[in-house]
Amino acid sequence: MILGILRQCTTIRNLIKRPTIVPFYKNISLLDTTCLSAIKRCHLEFRWLHRSMATGGDNTVTSKHQNRLAYERSPYLLQHATNPVEWYPWGNEAFEKARQEDKLIFLSVGYSTCHWCHVMERESFENEEIAKVMNEHFVNIKVDREERPDVDKIYMTFVQATSGGGGWPMSVWLTPELTPVFGGTYFPPVDRYYGQPGFKSLLGILSSQWKDNRQKFAESGAKVIDVLKKTTTLDVPLALSSLANSVPSPDCGEKCLEQLSRSFEPQFGGFGLAPKFPQPVNFNFLFHVYGREPDSEAGKRALDMCLHTLKMMAKGGIHDHVSQGFARYSTDERWHVPHFEKMLYDQAQLAVAYSTAFLATGDEFYADIVRDILQYVGRDLSDKSGGFYSAEDADSYPTHDAKHKKEGAFCVWTYDDVQRLLNKQIEDCNFTLADIFCYHYDIKPQGNVNPNQDPHSELRHQNVLIVTGSEEETAEKYGLALPAARAALEEGRRVLFEARQKRPRPHLDDKMLTAWNGLMISGYAKAGQVLKDSCYIDRAIKAANFVKKHLYNPTAETLLRSCYRGSDGNIVQISAPISGFVDDYAFLIRGLLDLYEACFDPSWVEWAETLQDQQDRLFWDEEGAGYFTSPASDPSILIRLKEDQDGAEPSGNSVSAHNLQRLGALLDRQELQDRAARLLAAFTSRLTRVPVALPELTSALLVHHDAPTQVFVTGRPEDPDTAALLEAVQSCLVAGRVLALADGRDRSESVLYRKCEVIRRMKPAGGRAAAYVCRRRACSLPATAPAELRALLSDPASCRALQ
Known part of the structure; x- marks a missing residue:
């Protein structure tokens, strides 16, 4: 009834045009519970009405099914809004339902550009029969790991501890008290695939065990939580008050270099075998070693590992030679066949790495790759208001009338595609532009993708561009001057780029995260310094102002985790914004300090100090030192964990150790330097045994011993x-x-x-x-x-x- 009345209001058109309206029920304190619940539903209906009226874009939800995720802003959650599964977002409504109905919770965690998340959705979550089992026996919750890294961290720690591995999609079953009892990653729908138990079978087994062995589940869950608490507590061997004796020695740096050297793959670069990830944190450490001792054997070895890896990555298929930027990782040892999603955090960190490579060598090759990365980010991952989007998907439709997406469809080429598009005779030569292009980028008539890197045969007869030689070799092969060969290759890339723009684009995750925007501010600021390009510095300033306007509460001096692009192109927020996590503070502070060193506006240092003091209040562990991932204010987080590994992104603790030392030196605040020392002491066990797990923190340790x-x-x-x-x-x-x-x-x-x-x-x-x-x-x-x-x-x- 209330919805009908509101829809007849004279202001309805204004309401529909403004999906960013503040939930007006937040300001009503005297309404009875029934009326308040009705008004909440009206607000959700308004948001659904606006989204249903939108045309085009990924956020339009139209289907015979509609679950509660239709009211969310996360692109990942919206992808699942039309599943027949009765998904809930993470929150009290789902928890209370599980308690009242005495059901296990099925928690599924992923992100919008995750290839195997899409596979599990197609196979299981869109399957009516499987969805019926899920809805009958479980309360089903979807979480975007990029929105809620704290939830992801807890249950990924459980999955890794109990299964020996991890990844996304992450699938975990919880008691109504949110205690994990069983988990894994991707599960095929039935038992016959990949030697894993089928998802449908697991649902039946776990449902039966929950009904028949309740006490066993409760005891098992309690033991799991106890073990997690013990195993995730940092081992601080000495009293933190005696800093001189507690901080590990600089020998950890030598050990880290030794461990990286052992894992270095000398033929194609990188650390370890396939699959290969860029791992920018390794580059940061190695460049630090070189900058510290450029003429030493260790320094030269560190530089060589960096430069060889960065060059092979830039020549490989992980680098998009047509549309710029880098994919997430390579499935093979040659950096050839990637999973095609492009993440903002990779572009940000690699912009810094290639800028540093240019700084170390003066080689324009590395400067060109910096410009390449920032061209991609500026064109495809930038919001008009100054923020940066999170990612582009690996999967896309091969044609505009296709019914199913394929991985890499937007990016790959058949031999015939290239011959047709580049069928231009080179003046005074007996070969075409296609001939030069196919030779240089290893394009073959039957495709150049090894079937072992194509488990679903989605890349059959397709080519992923890779440079196996050099521009000089291509010029010599065709008897061209080097400038002429370069011009031909540039023309070929331009023609293919224009052709690619006519294809269906991959999904864009237009969520804007404070942490990743902080990393990108560093990327632009560092590039602006090194390449002497004020346009890059101006772009970093625009991004910092964006964060300050849309992701910062100046009254409380706190950060938010995320904001979103609305269907009208404006910045929107969810009704209950997510508070910032330690990474949001740490990465943004680093970005602001890098920005100051590029433009010398002291207001950025002032804001960085304000944020650092707030980070210390919200996340610092007074008893054991170091920073928790999440604040103490969320009762749904069973354990406050500390990130103790530098992975695809550096850990918040590692970046904070650098930030504390930089701010302490800039502002003459010895207490910040002391806090950095306590943080380093808290990670003594990790730094002395496996510093390669924390290369970013290891370089902070070296700064501590050398002094800034x-x-x-x-x-x-x-x-x-x-x-x-x-x-x-x-x-x-x-x-x-x-x-x-x-x-x-x-x-x-x-x-x-x-x-x-x-x-x-x-x-x-x-x-x-x-x-x-x-x-x-x-x-x-x-x-x-x-x-x-x-x-x-x-x-x-x-x-x-x-x-």
Whole structure:
């Protein structure tokens, strides 16, 4: 009745046009429960009505089935909104239903661009018969792991501990008290596939056991939680108060390098065998080792491993030679056949890695890859308001009238495709543009994909572009000058790009995450510094302003996890926004510090300090040190865990150790340096036994023992002398560098000038801009010439003399 009345209101058109309306029931405190529930349903109906009226886009939900996920904003949850499964989002409604009906919870966790998540959906969650079993015997919950990394972390820890492996989709069965009792990853629908038990069989077995062996389930769940609590507690061997003795020695760095060297694959690069992941955290550590000791055997070995891997990745099929950017990982050892999803966090971290490679070598090859990555992000993962989207899917429709998606359909080419599109005779030659292109990118008439990398035969007769030689070899093969060969290849890529745009695009996950936006701010800021491109710095500033506007509460000084693109193109939020996690704070703080070193606006340091203090209040473990992944305010999180591994993304603890040291050096706050030392001490066991699990934290440990290298440049940034000194600093790879500008302006309100006595004291030398290199509160004599400053920064002996 209420819905009917509201739909007749004269303001209905305005309401429908504004899907971002604040849930008005939040402001009603005196209504009785029945009326309040009715109004809540009306609000959900309004959101459903708006989404149903939208045309095009991935968020339109039209089907004979509609479950509660239709009211969510997560692209992953919306993908499952029309499953016959009665999905619930993570929350009290589902928990209460499980308790009242005394049912197990089936928790399915994934993300919108996950290939095997799509497979399990097609095979099981869209199967009416399986859905009937799920709905009758379980309360079914869907979680987007990118929205709720805390939920994912708890139950992935359980799955890994009990099955020996992990991944997505993650499938876990929970008691109504949210205790896990059984779990795994992908399950085929029936028993005959891949040697795994079928999903339908598991549903029957677990349902029967829950009914017949309730006490056993309860006892088993309690034991699991107890074991998880014990095994996830960090082992701190010494009292954290005695920092000098508690922090591990710098020998951990040597051990980490040794462990990476043992896993390095010398032919194609990378660490370990197939499947191969980029692992940017390894590059960060290795470049740190090189920057610390560039002339040592260890430094040279570290650099060689980085450069070879980055070059082979750029030549491989994991790199999209037509539409730029990098796929998530390669299924083979050659970096050839990827899973085709493209993640924002990979683009962000690889932009930093290739920028650092260019900084270390001056080789334009690496600079071109940076530009390539940022071209892709700027074109395909950027929102008009300044934020960055999360990912593009691996799967897409092969044609506009196709009924089923295939992995890589948007990206791959048949030999005939290329011959037809590039059938242009090269002037004064007896070959075509297609001939050159097929030779250079290893395109074959029967396709170039090994069937072992194509389990579903979706890439049969298809080609994934890969460079097995070089531009020089291609030019020589066809008797062309190198510039002519490069121009031909560029023309071929342009023609294929235009042809690709006519294909059905893969799904775009337009969710915007604070953490990943923070990583991308670093990517643009670092690229802007290294490539001397102010456009990249401006893009980083735009992104930082976006986060401040849409993902930050200035009153509470807290971050949100996510926001979303509405069907009208504007930024929207869910009715109960998700609070930020430790990664959101840590990655954004790093991004802001990198942005300051690119543009020297001290307001970014001030915001970074505010966020760091808030992160310490929300996540710091006063008893055991280190940062919890989630705040203490969510009762649905059974165990507050700490991320103790640098994986596809660095852990929040690793990035925070760097942030604390950088902020402590910039703001002259010794307590931040002390907190970094306590954090490092908390991970002693991990750092001393398997530092390769935490390469990002290991480099922070080396900074702790070396002390940050502070570089203060005096003078106005618009003056040529000052700009030349800043460029000299930014063109040197210095491990643990902290850069600040003392421009002499009256900035008494700036946090830098207010808190850092060194910056206030720094003056030009003899009327000229000067640079001071400082370590452990001792500074060099002022350097006024760029060559003098470069020599000071590149000579480890001169830096040690400052200690």
